[in-house]
Amino acid sequence: MDGTTADAMALIVQKYGGTSVGNVERIKNVAERVLRSHGQGDQIVVVLSAMSGETDRLVALARAISAAPDPREMDLLLSTGERVTVALLALALRERGVLAQSFTGRQVGILTDDAHTRARILSITADRLKRALAAGQIPVVAGFQGMNGNADVTTLGRGGSDTTAVALAAALSADRCDIYTDVDGVYTADPNVAASARQIAKISYEEMLEMSSLGAKVLQARSVAFAMKYRVPVWVRSSFNDHEGTLVTGEDKEMEQEVVSAVTSDKNQAKITLVGVPDRSGIASHIFGAVARENILVDMIIQNIGQGGLTDLSFTVARGDADRTQEVLAGIAEEMKIKQIVVTANIAKVSIVGLGMRSHTGVAARMFEVLATEGINILMIATSEIKLSCVIDAKYTELAVRALHDAFHLGAASA
Amino acid sequence: MDGTTADAMALIVQKYGGTSVGNVERIKNVAERVLRSHGQGDQIVVVLSAMSGETDRLVALARAISAAPDPREMDLLLSTGERVTVALLALALRERGVLAQSFTGRQVGILTDDAHTRARILSITADRLKRALAAGQIPVVAGFQGMNGNADVTTLGRGGSDTTAVALAAALSADRCDIYTDVDGVYTADPNVAASARQIAKISYEEMLEMSSLGAKVLQARSVAFAMKYRVPVWVRSSFNDHEGTLVTGEDKEMEQEVVSAVTSDKNQAKITLVGVPDRSGIASHIFGAVARENILVDMIIQNIGQGGLTDLSFTVARGDADRTQEVLAGIAEEMKIKQIVVTANIAKVSIVGLGMRSHTGVAARMFEVLATEGINILMIATSEIKLSCVIDAKYTELAVRALHDAFHLGAASA
Numbered sequence: 012m013d014g015t016t017a018d019a020m021a022l023i024v025q026k027y028g029g030t031s032v033g034n035v036e037r038i039k040n041v042a043e044r045v046l047r048s049h050g051q052g053d054q055i056v057v058v059l060s061a062m063s064g065e066t067d068r069l070v071a072l073a074r075a076i077s078a079a080p081d082p083r084e085m086d087l088l089l090s091t092g093e094r095v096t097v098a099l100l101a102l103a104l105r106e107r108g109v110l111a112q113s114f115t116g117r118q119v120g121i122l123t124d125d126a127h128t129r130a131r132i133l134s135i136t137a138d139r140l141k142r143a144l145a146a147g148q149i150p151v152v153a154g155f156q157g158m159n160g161n162a163d164v165t166t167l168g169r170g171g172s173d174t175t176a177v178a179l180a181a182a183l184s185a186d187r188c189d190i191y192t193d194v195d196g197v198y199t200a201d202p203n204v205a206a207s208a209r210q211i212a213k214i215s216y217e218e219m220l221e222m223s224s225l226g227a228k229v230l231q232a233r234s235v236a237f238a239m240k241y242r243v244p245v246w247v248r249s250s251f252n253d254h255e256g257t258l259v260t261g262e263d264k265e266m267e268q269e270v271v272s273a274v275t276s277d278k279n280q281a282k283i284t285l286v287g288v289p290d291r292s293g294i295a296s297h298i299f300g301a302v303a304r305e306n307i308l309v310d311m312i313i314q315n316i317g318q319g320g321l322t323d324l325s326f327t328v329a330r331g332d333a334d335r336t337q338e339v340l341a342g343i344a345e346e347m348k349i350k351q352i353v354v355t356a357n358i359a360k361v362s363i364v365g366l367g368m369r370s371h372t373g374v375a376a377r378m379f380e381v382l383a384t385e386g387i388n389i390l391m392i393a394t395s396e397i398k399l400s401c402v403i404d405a406k407y408t409e410l411a412v413r414a415l416h417d418a419f420h421l422g423a424a425s426a
Numbered sequence: 427m428d429g430t431t432a433d434a435m436a437l438i439v440q441k442y443g444g445t446s447v448g449n450v451e452r453i454k455n456v457a458e459r460v461l462r463s464h465g466q467g468d469q470i471v472v473v474l475s476a477m478s479g480e481t482d483r484l485v486a487l488a489r490a491i492s493a494a495p496d497p498r499e500m501d502l503l504l505s506t507g508e509r510v511t512v513a514l515l516a517l518a519l520r521e522r523g524v525l526a527q528s529f530t531g532r533q534v535g536i537l538t539d540d541a542h543t544r545a546r547i548l549s550i551t552a553d554r555l556k557r558a559l560a561a562g563q564i565p566v567v568a569g570f571q572g573m574n575g576n577a578d579v580t581t582l583g584r585g586g587s588d589t590t591a592v593a594l595a596a597a598l599s600a601d602r603c604d605i606y607t608d609v610d611g612v613y614t615a616d617p618n619v620a621a622s623a624r625q626i627a628k629i630s631y632e633e634m635l636e637m638s639s640l641g642a643k644v645l646q647a648r649s650v651a652f653a654m655k656y657r658v659p660v661w662v663r664s665s666f667n668d669h670e671g672t673l674v675t676g677e678d679k680e681m682e683q684e685v686v687s688a689v690t691s692d693k694n695q696a697k698i699t700l701v702g703v704p705d706r707s708g709i710a711s712h713i714f715g716a717v718a719r720e721n722i723l724v725d726m727i728i729q730n731i732g733q734g735g736l737t738d739l740s741f742t743v744a745r746g747d748a749d750r751t752q753e754v755l756a757g758i759a760e761e762m763k764i765k766q767i768v769v770t771a772n773i774a775k776v777s778i779v780g781l782g783m784r785s786h787t788g789v790a791a792r793m794f795e796v797l798a799t800e801g802i803n804i805l806m807i808a809t810s811e812i813k814l815s816c817v818i819d820a821k822y823t824e825l826a827v828r829a830l831h832d833a834f835h836l837g838a839a840s841a
Binding site for chain 1: 450453454484487488490491492493495496498499500502503505506509510512513514516517518520521527528530532533577578579
């Protein structure tokens with residue numbers, strides 16, 4: 012190989028989601044797509060999810076046996092889905108005459124921490140991957156999984172295959188990471204909710220990170236954080252057509268001109284309110300320490316002004332964690348003299364995201380005004396430099412998204 | 427723990443087959459059964475197969491993608507089935523309040539050779555298993571799988587979970603290995619074929635090894651070889667009742683009194699005939715060397731008397747290997763000046779097995795007479811000290827089994 016060829020050749024990590032590998036025909040289509048990229052002279056590393064529906068099937072089996080299944084066993088169980096698809100795609104590629112080989116998370120050296128079902132990647136050796144690429148192979152890597160220091164299988168949480176793909180792209184210093192999914196890219200809002208939603212051509216890591224954290228399902232938030240840290244250009248595109256998709260990349264001047272880039276919503280929320288908490292120092296750290304030890308992520312926190320030495324404390328968690336959170340707190344409620352624990356499940360978080368919010372005033376006031384006009388009560392508020400979130404009654408979610416999408420002129424008609 | 431308790435406590439490896447863990451209810455039943463044994467004070471190691479039908483489902487997926495799927499990919503694919511069942515049983519046991527933990531073949535240190543889809547166990551460390559037992563846990567081990575020196579997943583062939591169980595029993599110096607299946611034990615013939623077939627209370631390793639090799643599906647032959655080598659007492663019993671089952675053990679006086687212990691049949695056979703092979707030295711080693719390099723097991727071999735420097739050579743292989751054998755031989759036929767390769771698939775092997783055959787004459791003559799009386803032509807014959815096999819037209823299989831079972835008085839009525 013001479014220098015010219017080496018310069019022209021790109022290393023691309025391609026990740027295909029569950030719907031893209033949902034059956035034998037679709038797996039064959041992915042093989043064709045991988046071959047086309049490979050035929051253009053690029054080096055390709057493929058990362059796959061499990062067949063769509065497979066993870067749910069396995070979860071249902073586990074839940075039929077145990078109401079609160081052990082996380083270590085869940086990880087072994089759930090990691091099988093990706094092992095099936097990578098073996099099948101490797102077979103499909105080999106059937107087409109190319110050297111392809113499957114690899115598990117362990118085999119590409121993805122070492123994680125011990126937080127089963129939501130493990131974080133600690134390091135990636137990728138030695139076998141590099142050797143496979145050097146030998147002209149197309150490695151097909153099982154997404155979503157790694158191994159902890161105890162040689163047990165771990166998984167990276169829902170959407171973890173995105174993180175596998177971006178992390179491998181970073182470890183291999185790949186030129187880019189393509190995330191193939193069943194939508195054409197990143198939208199200004201969920202098109203199923205806001206009919207005028209528009210696909211975004213280019214978006215900053217920062218905005219995408221907020222959007223993913225705030226309920227946009229197109230990329231796992233951790234994968235965006237990885238991409239931002241290691242400056243991996245990420246393309247989100249459809250595996251069913253050849254549209255260009257959305258580029259997630261470092262921010263530029265152009266991006267900052269948009270005050271609000273997108274509206275997101277997240278119904279996977281529950282509010283926990285502790286009524287009558289003694290208002291003294293150390294209480295909050297005791298409460299949230301107990302919750303954190305259970306690996307439960309707390310999102311928003313609000314503490315009301317105390318009266319008579321007592322205060323109310325509200326916070327939100329993922330809806331699936333609500334019961335476990337309640338159990339944890341019930342265990343320490345007496346000792347801490349907390350009067351009551353109230354769980355509200357039917358809430359949602361509606362958010363607006365945009366780099367331009369940093370330099371524009373009045374965005375928050377406009378959001379509150381829009382929600383008030385629709386008669387939607389705001390239960391909690393959280394802000395960052397580039398996002399604004401309101402917790403509302405879940406039944407108003409779609410109404411709120413449409414109203415905000417219109418009010419901030421995000422639709423195709425007004426673009 | 428005092429000395430008395432330690433003496434009384436047994437270490438038992440229990441293996442449950444695919445039908446025993448075929449759905450959630452059955453997995454719960456297995457958990458109850460394991461708990462009962464554990465409650466009696468014994469240490470239990472559980473080995474599981476995949477849910478019945480799962481391996482076939484995965485094979486069908488692979489075949490829909492590739493006519494001749496790569497063995498390394500097949501192993502990754504097929505090894506997922508046992509990973510699902512061990513996670514689910516560990517959950518079921520934990521749900522019942524006992525410490526249980528799943529382990530993969532790799533995690534219990536099952537190192538195999540590189541012969542994907544039919545790997546042989548080279549060594550077992552079982553360190554984690556010993557630690558788990560010492561900690562009072564019930565380890566639940568994925569059968570059928572190991573890891574080769576390249577850190578790739580390998581599988582041990584159909585029925586390989588039996589071998590995992592017996593090999594672990596040997597590695598742990600277990601007191602016994604219980605193979606739970608969907609039949610009550612080992613029979614004098616397939617009860618579906620010979621209605622008078624009788625369950626055998628006790629059988630020697632040698633006879634069981636022959637029977638497994640000759641088509642009795644109740645135990646994988648390799649597992650019996652392991653048991654014989656390491657003198658592991660094996661109980662074959664049903665997971666659906668509490669019958670005693672069949673003990674496979676070292677031979678004793680009593681056993682030798684039976685001239686013929688059982689009749690077996692195997693339709694998974696194909697005959698390859700090479701017509702017009704030059705009759706010179708080195709030819710056979712060339713032919714069978716080429717076949718062996720493809721990891722194809724050759725069973726019976728017959729060479730006809732040569733005429734005019736040419737000879738005919740026939741041998742049998744598993745029916746699934748017939749096409750691949752033909753391909754291998756077609757590749758060398760020209761070079762070796764072989765005139766023709768004929769594959770006959772519709773054949774079967776019918777065998778009688780018994781320790782007493784060593785000291786009784788006339789058994790072979792009786793077998794040939796029985797088959798002749800039924801008008802069944804014998805195509806090939808193979809003998810060992812304790813077995814006699816005849817290859818016949820497959821359509822006569824059941825007739826032959828019944829006739830032999832009656833002729834050697836194996837039925838319940840004549841017992």
